[in-house]
Amino acid sequence: MKVQNFLVILIFLSVSCSKNTPDNHPNSPNPCFDGVKNNGETGVDCGGPCTACPKEWTAVTSGTTADLYSVIFFDESNGWASGSGGTIIHTTDGGNTWSAQTSGITDTLNSISFVNSLTGYIAGTGHILKTTNGGINWSIVTTATASQSFYTILFNNASNGWVGGTDGDYPFIDNTSTGGVLWSNRYTGQPTNQHGSIRSLDFATAYNGFAVGTEANGLSLQTADAGNTWSPLNLQAPALLYACDFSSQTDGWATGNHNYYFATATDLWRTQTHLPDAVTLRGIKLVTTGQGWAVGNSGTVYKRSGQYEWTTVPNIATSNNLYSVWADGTNGCIVGQSGTIYILK
16 A cells, blocks of 8 residues: 555544544444444444434433323423422433422322423422422412312413313313412313313414313314413314424424324314324424424334424333423433333433
């Protein structure tokens, strides 16, 4: 081999791969792409120090066997999950490790909403909890009546928020402007004899909001005046709906034992075949029109790869039900039955 050619190869290797582990195959023409984990790759030749490897859903230890029904992260490091028996757990390292926080109650804690790194709310079956110090302390701000159960909570800021659930088997939505101290009813199904429970709330804009829930004939509501009034929004087919999410005013999906996308042109939830109905889906998080995740029973996870394209994620090694998912453009966390947690890692 000519000296100049040998020098060219050495220069190419030093530029393309800065080794941080010994190369066990020094004669490989390019150890970053030689089919062997020998250059610091986290997966065989998926990049290592040359190119970042795609993240995969990886199981981590939650430290609890409680069913976890909700998860939220305020940033890429700080997150909270809640569930049965008053369970609250917290992470400060992106979900790699979790520690328990004390709720002081034994409710099933169904839904979490944080407005900044310190202030957050949790809706339980019988109480609404609030923290102003990142969960070091949680206090009861609202106690449900004997006929009420809270299932979903959403705060826009520390003062203004929404809670939904069931009251005497009728769905209801309440609003607060006092940080949960006082609530005003904005919707109840009682006058029309509509039964069921609100399970999820989301606002596509400051004025346009949506709520879905569980009722044999279908439960879907819409507001166009920032939540002051809510009206039924017909479904093409009855379904039990557990989650809805919007990434923009024109991009929304709802999931349950049937799944829907929101058709802006007709202002209706539309049935579809893109996100399969093979299992009941319990949670959904849309990041952009082409990115998102949906999770459900029997360890099912779907990845969004286009406006209507969803594919099954194959490497989820659990048959436990998965109840909630949070994600941004890079990071993600899934929680579910018996303390199951997966993070994008």
